[in-house]
Amino acid sequence: MTSTEGLSDDALLVQYAAGDPQAARLLVERLAPRVLRVTQRLLQDAAEAEDVTQEAMLRLWKIAPRWEPGGAKPSTWLHRVAVNLATDRLRRRRGVDFDEIAEPDDPSPGVVETMIDGERRRALDEALALLPDRQRVAVVLRHLEGMSNPEIGTAMGIGVEAVESLTARGKRRLAELLSGRRDELGYER
């Protein structure tokens, strides 16, 4: 283990700004995988998720010379930037205001046809992919990323009540989707 590997993300960012290439490598290894996972979950598109992750990392590199250690964690800052970039993409993808996207009353994509394995977490990701965009974003940010409702509201440009409603509907729909796969996932009826 080199002396750099034991440093905090804060300290690594300072090292990066001072010109240390090893700090860049460690920050990429520590931070980028989680950012890629959340952007993949939000966007449901591997190429777009990589683009957003790269853009978020680029913004981290650019802010590094002005970074003040001891404040926000680089991982938290990066996560928020990535979430904002991803929700912006979702808005542009639809060509309308993200807030105005109508939620289907009862989307019925049915049970997932292709079952690769019986892992529940895999099934969760597949079920998330079937949710309407806004429900998926709210559920992912609330339950998988641990963000508060006001934070989610800010990222999505909606109020807290709307976040609560989207999260509740998303969870309900997830339960329906997963319940339809009860046998495949190893649960008895």
Place this chain on the structure above:
Amino acid sequence: MTRDLEKHSTDPFGDDGLDALFAEARAEAPPPLSASFEARLMSAALATQAVAAPPVRGGFFARLKGLLTEFGGAPSLAGMGVAGLAGIWIGFAAPGPTADLVSSFWQGAASVSPSLSDWSSSTSGFQYSTGSELLSLLDTETD
């Protein structure tokens, strides 16, 4: 098959079951980056670093050169050198007293303006020498 039922004995897809599933997903480490994507990220990181990183500090002469550049480079150094040499020459040559030179300027100025003694002895100034005389003058002006 039944191990999951033991974990979620009521409803595996109720609120509690889903929360447990979310917790599992949160705890799971994200998959590693693909080699090609990591290479892309590193390339961008190093390119940005090359632009933003402060210049590497050189030796004494490199820093001296940088300092001189900030003050105008070689021409300013030549000017400073000439001024310094002139100062040394004046110090050694001691060109003699400069009083005559200075006094010739002051005398000229004195011939244009009256001296202070001339001004104070002039009779065209204020004639009021006491405070009461000045106050009485003010009273007449305000009336």
